[in-house]
Amino acid sequence: SLRKPDRETIAAIATAPGRGGIGVVRVSGSGLADFATALTGRPPVPRQARLAKFLDAQGRPIDAGLLLFFAGPHSYTGEDVIELQGHGGPVVMRLLLARCLELGARLARPGEFTERAFLNDKMDLAQAEAVADLIDADTVAAARSALRSLDGAFSRRVHEWRDQLVDLRMLVEATLDFPEEEIDFLKAARAFERLDKLRDDLDKLLSRAKQGSLLRSGLHVVLAGQPNVGKSSLLNQLSGEDRAIVTDLAGTTRDVLRETIQVEGIPLHIIDTAGLRETSDQIEKIGIERTWKEIERADVILRLVDARSGIGSADHEIDSRLPSGVPVIWVFNKIDLCAQAVERRDGEQGLEIFLSAATGQGLDLLRQELLKLAGWEAQGEEVFLARERHLEALREALTAIGNAIQRAHEEALELMAEELRIAQEAVNRITGEFGADDLLGVIFSRFCIGK
Ligand code: GDP
Numbered sequence: 506s507l508r509k510p511d512r513e514t515i516a517a518i519a520t521a522p523g524r525g526g527i528g529v530v531r532v533s534g535s536g537l538a539d540f541a542t543a544l545t546g547r548p549p550v551p552r553q554a555r556l557a558k559f560l561d562a563q564g565r566p567i568d569a570g571l572l573l574f575f576a577g578p579h580s581y582t583g584e585d586v587i588e589l590q591g592h593g594g595p596v597v598m599r600l601l602l603a604r605c606l607e608l609g610a611r612l613a614r615p616g617e618f619t620e621r622a623f624l625n626d627k628m629d630l631a632q633a634e635a636v637a638d639l640i641d642a643d644t645v646a647a648a649r650s651a652l653r654s655l656d657g658a659f660s661r662r663v664h665e666w667r668d669q670l671v672d673l674r675m676l677v678e679a680t681l682d683f684p685e686e687e688i689d690f691l692k693a694a695r696a697f698e699r700l701d702k703l704r705d706d707l708d709k710l711l712s713r714a715k716q717g718s719l720l721r722s723g724l725h726v727v728l729a730g731q732p733n734v735g736k737s738s739l740l741n742q743l744s745g746e747d748r749a750i751v752t753d754l755a756g757t758t759r760d761v762l763r764e765t766i767q768v769e770g771i772p773l774h775i776i777d778t779a780g781l782r783e784t785s786d787q788i789e790k791i792g793i794e795r796t797w798k799e800i801e802r803a804d805v806i807l808r809l810v811d812a813r814s815g816i817g818s819a820d821h822e823i824d825s826r827l828p829s830g831v832p833v834i835w836v837f838n839k840i841d842l843c844a845q846a847v848e849r850r851d852g853e854q855g856l857e858i859f860l861s862a863a864t865g866q867g868l869d870l871l872r873q874e875l876l877k878l879a880g881w882e883a884q885g886e887e888v889f890l891a892r893e894r895h896l897e898a899l900r901e902a903l904t905a906i907g908n909a910i911q912r913a914h915e916e917a918l919e920l921m922a923e924e925l926r927i928a929q930e931a932v933n934r935i936t937g938e939f940g941a942d943d944l945l946g947v948i949f950s951r952f953c954i955g956k
Pocket residue numbers: 730731732733734735736737738739750751752753755756757758780838839840841842860861862863864
């Protein structure tokens with residue numbers, strides 16, 4: 506069961522800290538018409554912007570600005586909401602907020618306005634999260650897809666699957682009482698086809714959602730290779746800045762350097778690492794240990810090799826330590842020094858790209874491969890900005906549906922029904938229909954104050 510919104514009036518400065526043309530104090534609660542009257546000396550009119558003086562307890566003006574009044578339930582939170590648009594200076598904003606507290610409001614927690622919107626059924630959990638994602642979006646692509654989630658496109662899809670699952674569960678559970686003809690009954694209702702289709706649909710949704718998650722969090726790309734093969738140069742070339750230190754001395758990059766670049770609106774976190782080699786230098790040793798930690802966490806490893814010498818014996822040592830699950834792109838660098846053309850090859854050890862970090866030739870080829878590895882298909886497909894929490898739930902649902910199909914083949918219908926129930930619960934968690942209190946607390950506490 507969900508927490509009920511408390512009746513307390515909450516208030517917060519909703520605009521970013523600092524000076525601005527206007528600043529907004531937002532208030533939500535019940536009976537706010539009186540609150541507004543006390544604040545401005547006149548009763549408010551719902552949904553009308555009113556020029557007003559905001560008054561302190563003695564009736565002296567603190568600021569003049571616009572007062573907006575939204576009577577619940579027709580508001581963002583579903584309660585009465587007041588927005589005071591004043592002059593955007595930090596002192597004015599603090600005085601206005603203090604006045605609201607004096608009038609009985611308490612300070613809102615981060616995300617509490619949106620939390621109330623969720624608790625009052627103004628939006629579901631996936632939409633509420635999309636509010637935060639829209640605010641946090643670093644790229645246009647991420648903002649667009651957050652907006653799609655916010656207007657409910659993602660939630661609608663999730664609800665469709667849930668309805669399917671409910672249907673199938675009812676069907677399977679209804680047959681349990683008729684052991685003789687249960688399988689025939691399910692066949693007649695096309696239950697198995699529907700289950701297969703559901704699995705395919707979820708599979709597709711999951712891959713789209715993965716892209717959405719990628720849009721927000723980006724792909725972790727680690728540059729790994731012997732000293733001096735050109736890792737720092739490649740990082741610089743990809744980021745378009747002289748960020749890493751490039752020298753002829755082996756062992757220059759002693760620590761881990763990061764750079765976030767965007768390719769097709771997707772953030773790529775490029776991590777340049779200390780060259781991997783045996784060393785007695787203590788500081789370099791620490792750098793190398795960190796490198797291995799980064800490599801274990803990578804989404805993609807760019808394995809750099811000098812194109813002139815190719816893969817040597819010291820490389821084999823590195824490769825024996827590479828984690829097996831992480832995809833690797835072999836980058837043969839410095840082709841400008843050996844008359845090798847830009848090329849993409851399916852080589853012995855996997856994908857190979859021949860390029861030059863110094864001249865930039867072949868860099869586009871590498872960017873494309875990174876996007877491909879990220880599972881990115883730019884063409885027209887709607888991308889949802891799903892969170893890791895959503896992906897987990899979708900994966901869980903998919904596993905349960907796979908199990909249900911397996912149980913169906915075994916004609917173990919009770920167990921099939923149980924798997925369908927697990928799948929439905931997992932799907933429900935996305936939109937918050939089964940949201941546990943602690944889960945909600947975690948989600949909303951990550952919002953900024955005033956949202
Ligand atoms: P790291 O130790 O792997 O990070 O290698 P650096 O990026 O520091 O490069 C080592 C040296 O190789 C520097 O002198 C670079 O200028 C040079 N270098 C790197 N990439 C290329 C390339 O594609 N072509 C040429 N000609 N030189 C390169």
